[in-house]
Amino acid sequence: MSQSAELYAPSAGVQKHLEPWQVLKWTDGQLRAMYTDWGSYFVHRQNLHAGSRYFDAALEIDPNDTKVLLRRSQIKRKVARAPEALIDCLKAKDTLKRKSRFNFDPEINLEICDALYESNKFEDAKRNLHYNLRLFCYSQARPLLNRLSVVNGNIHDALSDETAPAVHILIDKMTTGLAKQPTYVKPDCDVLSILEKEEEFLSPLEKKRRERRFKTYSQAYLNKSWMDVSFLKSLRENPSLLLKESVESTKYLKRLANEKYKTVRTFTKMLHARCPMYSKHIKTYPNNELYLKNQEENFFRIQYQTRRNMFKILRTIRALISKHELKKLTKFVDEVTGDYVTIKTHRIMPWKFEFINEVYNYLGLARINEYKISSALKTLSGRTRLLNLLKIPIELGTAANVKLNNIMQIKREQLVDPKAEIFKQRIARFESRMRFAKYPIERSYLYHEAAQANLDNHSFDTCCLLARKSMDEAIKGNSYVWAALSALIACKAHTVLGKVERQKEMLTIAFKYAKRLKNIDLILFIDICLKVNSEEMELKKALIASEGSGKRRVRRSLTSLDASIDNSPVRNSKAMIHEVGEDQLEE
Secondary structure, eight states: OOOOOOOOOSSSSOOOOHHHHHOOOOOOHHHHHHHHHHHHHHHHTOOHHHHOOOOOHHHHHHHHHHHHHHHHHHHHHHHTHHHHOOOOOOHHHHHHHHOTOOOOOOHHHHHHHHHHHHOOHHHHHHHHHHHHHSSSSSHHHHHHHHHHHHHHHHHHHSSSTTTTTHHHHHHHHHHHHHHHHOOOOOOOOOOOOOOOOOOOOOOHHHHHHHHHHHHHHHHHHHGGGGHHHHHHHTTOTTTTSOOOOHHHHHHHHHHHHHHHHHHHHHHHHHHHHSSSHHHHHHHOOOOOOHHHHHHHHHHHHHHHHHHHHHHHHHHHHHHHHHHHHHHHHHHHHHHIIIIIIIGTTTOOOTTTTHHHHHHHHHHHHHTTTTOOOOOOOOOOHHHHHHHHHHTTOOOTTTGGGOSSOOOOHHHHHOOOOHHHHHHHHHHHHHHHHHHHHOHHHHHHHHHHHHHHHHHHHOOOHHHHHHHHHHHHHHHHHOOHHHHOOOOOOOOHHHHTOHHHHHHHHHHHHHHHHHHHHHHHHHHHHHHHHHHHHHHHHHHHHHHHHHHHHHHHHHHHHHHHHHHHHHTTTHHHHHHHHHHHHHHHOOO
C-alpha cells in the first residue's frame, strides 16, 4: 500500500439524501442561475409556491441579486402579500444605489409603485408616481400615466363631493365608537397565570346581521364567486374535511384552507379600499329616489310575508294540538321561537310580543290538558298512584333508590353516551337563548324546558331549582299557565325523591294558580293529587308511630325480662349453690 493512500473512518449516522445533480460540486453562480431558472419556470406554470421556494434558495446564495428580488416581489403581490413585496423591491432599489449613484432600473421603480398601490397606500403611490415621471422618458412614462389615472380615480371614488355625506356619517360612527371605549390600562406583569380569553356572545339577530353584511360585501366585490368564498369560510371548521383520525392531513388541510381564505379576504379588502361600499352603492343606484322607493317596496313585501308566516305557524300549532301530538308541538315551538322569531326585528314583525305570547300560551295550555284523570287508572298504593297520576315512568320513580349490591354487576357503558350528549346540547341551547331572552314568559318557558330536561336526566335537585325560577318569571309576566306547569314539574321531582311535605307545598301552589285559570279539569286533578298526598302523609305518620311504638314495646319487654330474671327462684338457687360451693372450698 502506497503512502499517498489514506484511510478515512466512515461518517457516523445516515448520510443526507442528495439528488443526482447535487452530487456535483456546482459553483455558487451556477446554483443561483439554476434556482432562478427553475423559479421562473414554476411561476410560468402558475406554481407560485414552488417558484417562491426556488427564488428563496437563490437569495440565500446572493441576497443582493436585484433580478431575483424583483421576481420574488412580483410573486408576493400575486398571493396578496403586498407589504412583503414592497420590502423586496425597496431592497433591490437600495442595492442598485449602493453599487452606483446613477444606477436606475425602470422596472424596479414600477414595481415599487405597484406594491405601494396594492398595500392600499394611495397617497404614497401617487407621490412616487409623480417623482418617477421626472426620471422616465416619454416611452417609459406611459405606464406611469396609466397608473396615475387609476390612483386618481380611486381617490375620487373615496373622497368626491357625491360621497361627502356618506363619509361624514362613517366618520361620526367611528368617532362615537372610539369615545365609548374605556381607556386602556396596561395590566400588571403576571408570568405564572394564563390570561383567559373572554368569549364573545352574540345574539341570533346580530349573527344574522353579520352573515348578511358578509354576503352583501362579497357580492359587491366578487360577483358570482361570493358563494365559493362563503363555502371556503365554512370549510375551515368543517368536521367532514378536518377528520380527527387523520392527524397529519388534517393539520395540512386546516392550514391550507386558512391561508387561501386569508388571501381572498386580503384581495377583497384591497378592492374595498379602492372603491368603498358607499361609493359602490352610489354607482349602482345613481337615482336615490328610485332606490328608496324600491327599498320601501321590498320592506313591505318582507313584512307582509312575515305576517303570513305567523298565521301559518299558528294554524300549524292548532293542528298539532287537535291531533294531541305534544312532542311534535314542543319541537316545532322550539324551532319557531329559537330560530325564526329571534332573527326578526320589531320593524319587520311589529306584533312580535303578541305572537310570542300566543305561541307560548298555546303550548302551555296543550300541556295543561295532559294533566287529566285517566279512566284506566287503577287503585294502587299512595306513592305509586301519585306516580301514575303525574305520568312519571316507574323506572324514573325508582331511579333515586337504585343500589348496586355487587360490583361485578356494573355494566360497561360506551365512552360517549348519546343521551348525555343530547342533554348537554339541549341545556347549552337553553342557556344561549336565556342570555338574550327579553320577556318574562320566554324566560319562564326556557327555565321550564331546562327543568324538564334535568328531570328526564335524573337531576332532581337542579330540576326543583329551575322550576322555582320558572315560577318566579311566570309571576312577573302574569302567566299563571306556566306558573302552574312549573309547580307541577317541581312536584314530579319531589314525588320521585319521596319528599311528601314538599309535594304538598307544590301542589298547593299549583292549586292556587289552577283556581285563577278556572280550569275545572286541572282543579280536579290537583285536588285528587292532594288527597293522595294526604293519604301518603297519614300512612307515613302511622308507619313512624308504629315503628316508635314497636321500639318502645321491645325496650319495655327487654326491661321486664331482665327484672324477672333477677327475681327468679332458679337464679336464687343457683346463687345459693354457688355460695355453698365456695364455703366448702374454703373449709
